[in-house]
Amino acid sequence: xxxxxxxxxxxxxxxxxxxxxxxxxxxxxxxxxxxxxxxxxxxxxxxxxxxxxxxxxxxxxxxxxxxxxxxxxxxxxxxxxxxxxxxxxxxxxxxxxxxxxxxxxxxxxxxxxxxxxxxxxxxxxxxxxxxxxxxxxxxxxxxxxxxxxxxxxxxxxxxxxxxxxxxxxxxxxxxxxxxxxxxxxxxxxxxxxxxxxxxxxxxxxxxxxxxxxxxxxxxxxxxxxxxxxxxxxxxxxxxxxxxxxxxxxxxxxxxx
Ligand SMILES: [Fe+2]
Ligand SMILES: [Fe+2]
Numbered sequence: 001x002x003x004x005x006x007x008x009x010x011x012x013x014x015x016x017x018x019x020x021x022x023x024x025x026x027x028x029x030x031x032x033x034x035x036x037x038x039x040x041x042x043x044x045x046x047x048x049x050x051x052x053x054x055x056x057x058x059x060x061x062x063x064x065x066x067x068x069x070x071x072x073x074x075x076x077x078x079x080x081x082x083x084x085x086x087x088x089x090x091x092x093x094x095x096x097x098x099x100x101x102x103x104x105x106x107x108x109x110x111x112x113x114x115x116x117x118x119x120x121x122x123x124x125x126x127x128x129x130x131x132x133x134x135x136x137x138x139x140x141x142x143x144x145x146x147x148x149x150x151x152x153x154x155x156x157x158x159x160x161x162x163x164x165x166x167x168x169x170x171x172x173x174x175x176x177x178x179x180x181x182x183x184x185x186x187x188x189x190x191x192x193x194x195x196x197x198x199x200x201x202x203x204x205x206x207x208x209x210x211x212x213x214x215x216x217x218x219x220x221x222x223x224x225x226x227x228x229x230x231x232x233x234x235x236x237x238x239x240x241x242x243x244x245x246x247x248x249x250x251x252x253x254x255x256x
Contacts, residue, residue, distance in 0.1 A: 046071025117150025
């Protein structure tokens with residue numbers, strides 16, 4: 001089965017590009033399951049039921065999130081009521097939403113876990129300990145995928161090796177810049193440090209570059225606006241053996 005994981009979809013611009021690009025791309029690559037990180041998909045910031053529904057209508061089967069998940073209050077009930085959207089599992093367990101979920105594909109059960117890093121990030125418990133206990137609950141899933149939403153490359157690489165042979169794939173999100181290290185690790189786990197983003201290419205992580213430059217130059221606060229430049233869709237395709245749950249090949253993609 002080919003599973004496509006898409007990096008942070010940014011703003012209305014990213015959403016609209018995804019709607020245009022994803023359906024034909026899925027056909028072209030024979031994609032059986034599509035996951036997208038939607039933590040920045042709402043116009044403005046965060047994620048709303050409206051932006052989440054836009055991702056689903058574009059062909060996304062499951063949405064992962066990250067540190068921006070709770071920016072918009074209107075999404076809290078949505079996070080509680082839906083099983084096809086997850087937030088970091090190592091956040092406070094009483095927070096809205098669930099940290100992992102299972103998709104029933106008939107012949108195979110697919111577990112998806114969302115985790116947050118702790119280096120340079122706030123509000124999360126140790127992701128290594130969290131994932132150990134979740135894996136015990138996902139014993140019936142032959143395929144398990146992990147979105148590790150984290151800032152530090154070292155933390156992401158370490159979790160990749162920690163989970164090698166124990167899950168099907170580990171992909172990083174959050175930095176919005178795709179890394180060139182997509183590969184199958186020795187134990188059969190597909191890995192990439194960061195999927196990159198889906199949104200305006202000439203931008204600073206999605207934000208108008210002029211605004212970002214001014215902010216860094218002056219240190220003054222400024223309202224971020226999504227750039228209005230041509231978009232791309234970045235992510236990774238994991239070819240996974242349904243019988244063993246191992247990843248056979250990994251292909252990172254950036255579609256313009
Ligand atoms: Fe993001
Ligand atoms: Fe993030």
